[in-house]
Amino acid sequence: AQSVTQLDSHVSVSEGTPVLLRCNYSSSYSPSLFWYVQHPNKGLQLLLKYTSAATLVKGINGFEAEFKKSETSFHLTKPSAHMSDAAEYFCVVSDPQAGTALIFGKGTTLSVSS
């Protein structure tokens, strides 16, 4: 069965410092992996996705993530946080051979202070 574990429920950083949001996944097959962001009272926006091409994936707004099969991880990083990055972030796994559903983690709340 597929599952996603976001290792931190809340991460706080200062503006201009690096961001690291951690995600581990479990999947029986070669999964597709995504990071979505959700700002308050807004819908989910795709940041980036991994679908078995390059293991380092670049997304929007300066975010990137690296797929590490040996560690079953897909951590999200950004070199320098901006105040507008404050939001809820979801790590998501999709296993096309097991169905079409996206499986979401419980989310990590990112706070950015000035």
Added chain:
Amino acid sequence: DTGVSQNPRHKITKRGQNVTFRCDPISEHNRLYWYRQTLGQGPEFLTYFQNEAQLEKSRLLSDRFSAERPKGSFSTLEIQRTEQGDSAMYLCASSAHGAGNTIYFGEGSWLTVV
């Protein structure tokens, strides 16, 4: 704006009443999904359509819930005899056919059952 559109955005209803939400997907997308998100949790898959066919249903979708997509375009999600536990945000999403295609989410419909 040609994104996924949902309405109403907010609904307050008394316990025991029926409610219906509508989703208009991105026009060329033949796949449509419904998810439910409660406070502090990631979205949970409810059901999935390819064109007008409902191909997957989660065990979360009790018999009080019914979803339709009669012409393969817009979809409705009806909840009968609402309960307080149904209070959540109901998210609709759509994608084009094909594994790994990006799933685009609407801004959601908030349901509060009092």
